[in-house]
Amino acid sequence: MAFHTKKTRSDDETVKAPPSRSLTRDAMRRLMKNRGAVAGGIILLLLIFAAIFADFVAPYSATEGDILNNYAAPTAAHPFGCDFMGRDVLSRLLFGARISLAAGFVGAITAFAIGVTFGLISGFFGGKTDNFMMRIVDIMYGFPTLLLIILLMVFFKSSFSVSGVAGAGLRGVLSNLDRSMGGMFFIFLGIGLTSWLGMARLVRGMTLSVRNTEYVESARAIGTSRTRILFRHILPNVLGPAIVAQALQIPGFIQYEAFLSFIGLGVNPPTPSWGMMLSQGYLAMRSHFHLVLWPALAISITLFAFNFLGDGVRDAFDPRQTR
Amino acid sequence: MFSFIVRRILWTIPVILIVSSITFLLMHSVPGSPFTRERALPAAIQKNLEAKYHLDDPLWKQYIDYMYGFLRLDFGPSIAYRSRTVNDILAQQWPVTATLGGVAFLFAVVMGIPLGVLSAVKQNTLIDHGSMVVAMLGVSIPAIALGPFLIWIFALKLKWFPVATWGSPSHIVLPALTLSTAYLARFARITRASMLQVVREEYILAARAKGLREIVVNLRHAFRNALIPVTTIAGPAFADIVTGSLVVEQIFAIPGIGKYYVQSIGNRDYPVIMATTLLFALVIVLMNLLVDISYAMLDPRIRYS
Numbered sequence: 001m002a003f004h005t006k007k008t009r010s011d012d013e014t015v016k017a018p019p020s021r022s023l024t025r026d027a028m029r030r031l032m033k034n035r036g037a038v039a040g041g042i043i044l045l046l047l048i049f050a051a052i053f054a055d056f057v058a059p060y061s062a063t064e065g066d067i068l069n070n071y072a073a074p075t076a077a078h079p080f081g082c083d084f085m086g087r088d089v090l091s092r093l094l095f096g097a098r099i100s101l102a103a104g105f106v107g108a109i110t111a112f113a114i115g116v117t118f119g120l121i122s123g124f125f126g127g128k129t130d131n132f133m134m135r136i137v138d139i140m141y142g143f144p145t146l147l148l149i150i151l152l153m154v155f156f157k158s159s160f161s162v163s164g165v166a167g168a169g170l171r172g173v174l175s176n177l178d179r180s181m182g183g184m185f186f187i188f189l190g191i192g193l194t195s196w197l198g199m200a201r202l203v204r205g206m207t208l209s210v211r212n213t214e215y216v217e218s219a220r221a222i223g224t225s226r227t228r229i230l231f232r233h234i235l236p237n238v239l240g241p242a243i244v245a246q247a248l249q250i251p252g253f254i255q256y257e258a259f260l261s262f263i264g265l266g267v268n269p270p271t272p273s274w275g276m277m278l279s280q281g282y283l284a285m286r287s288h289f290h291l292v293l294w295p296a297l298a299i300s301i302t303l304f305a306f307n308f309l310g311d312g313v314r315d316a317f318d319p320r321q322t323r
Numbered sequence: 324m325f326s327f328i329v330r331r332i333l334w335t336i337p338v339i340l341i342v343s344s345i346t347f348l349l350m351h352s353v354p355g356s357p358f359t360r361e362r363a364l365p366a367a368i369q370k371n372l373e374a375k376y377h378l379d380d381p382l383w384k385q386y387i388d389y390m391y392g393f394l395r396l397d398f399g400p401s402i403a404y405r406s407r408t409v410n411d412i413l414a415q416q417w418p419v420t421a422t423l424g425g426v427a428f429l430f431a432v433v434m435g436i437p438l439g440v441l442s443a444v445k446q447n448t449l450i451d452h453g454s455m456v457v458a459m460l461g462v463s464i465p466a467i468a469l470g471p472f473l474i475w476i477f478a479l480k481l482k483w484f485p486v487a488t489w490g491s492p493s494h495i496v497l498p499a500l501t502l503s504t505a506y507l508a509r510f511a512r513i514t515r516a517s518m519l520q521v522v523r524e525e526y527i528l529a530a531r532a533k534g535l536r537e538i539v540v541n542l543r544h545a546f547r548n549a550l551i552p553v554t555t556i557a558g559p560a561f562a563d564i565v566t567g568s569l570v571v572e573q574i575f576a577i578p579g580i581g582k583y584y585v586q587s588i589g590n591r592d593y594p595v596i597m598a599t600t601l602l603f604a605l606v607i608v609l610m611n612l613l614v615d616i617s618y619a620m621l622d623p624r625i626r627y628s
Contacts, residue, residue, distance in 0.1 A: 036456075135337075141611070142338035142339075143604060144600060144603035144604055146570075147569070147603055148346075150584070150585065151349050154353055155350075159353065251463070275467060278471065279467075282574075285475060286479060296464075296469075300464045303464070307459055308459060
């Protein structure tokens, strides 16, 4: 078989594509032809729908159970069965989509905000500032992230959450905020504080290259202020690829939340997190496998959808990639 | 090259210093002490215990003492396990984690890379699409979902392997599989992508033009160069697998260092927390160093000065 004569799918399309189309529309067209990505997108839309409208879609409460139904096997009334407290598994899964998606999206946004700010400052000021800030990133790369996030969560949980009566001041505000979110706030913070390094490096690199382009130079020549150059000329050019890169990280953040809740450092019970459902179901797995099966499927399908869509988007915007 | 390696080894000093001080500050900021019990200890006993472990010293002195011990490879006593030193715990538990991680890594490499090559060579065939969907599944199923699944099928239903814990070689199989799947898939995907990029290079055309057999072109010329991006992820992947062993150790109740870490955080067993974090940090730094060195060995165009 001869490799060099063989055209890949993306080669064909660049040949066929009429030159009048915009880059984005071209990419959208390629994306729509990618069946895996389309399927992933549809699943995600359904999940987002389920998460937003869980109050209406879910047949039962996610937190209140009927103790007579504990460990009930799947029936017509409870299609996925009930857990150890008699709570409807399907309802908990639907509400759990909220937790997972929130961890994925808000975690991504938190890490994004930190990483972009850091990288932008580092790349824009350059010189000694840049050198110093990037050494910080290098050092932080040596940190075992999983260990750090566990330690951070323990720190947050026992310093703020379990203190009983909320104290005054910042501590009280944070503690109340976290409690009202079922323990989610500190998960966002934990993910954000540990996962911004890659983004900082990426944005710093792009800022450095944009800073030296001719249009930035001309902007500087006509006396544009540094702030304006930073926000009007550099940031918009850096943002697009950074968003795509960050979107590819979302499955990782969903896994962090699930794992943290699995070992009891994530959401506060009775908040229905898939990770927590897995750990509770795992204890009764021998006789009630459905308690593990459904949350395991839910999280796997979600990650599968994110990964397929993410791959599709990346390929669509970069036709040379053949991954 | 030599001065590059020396510089990189020296670079671990600030890394260890900063990682250790962040960990130290953070763990001492967590409320509670190693001696917090349901029933409070009498004040005098509490005081004596704190004095015994030097917890009544100012923080900076504790830190300096700890780092001084670290330099002599003496990690101090464990507070929760009274009769054991941290060195004992590391000596007994680290091999468990290292074995599990090593087996998982080996499995990921030995299965993942050939799968990727096969996919690339058979690009756009059923084999290619099939293995890439499987790889995508592998990336997408988290250990906390895969582990219980494997236990249910292979331990509870088929009874091929023990359910959990550690001891015999058959205990390693399921946890190693759980740990390696995501990385196996990642290796397969990156190897495929990298092969496909390399086969478009002109030296491959040249190799074909001089009449080399297809298998020689693929393996000697394409594969060797395609390995470069694979090694870049192999180092961090090894570090990730060893760290990720923590997750799998929880699921399979394996007495590795990761399980001790989670327990020690609950117990506020400060010396164990510090030692584990530093050990993992060293693994990460070392792996990154190995990646940089292997670059130069695989690609003669890269030279470090």
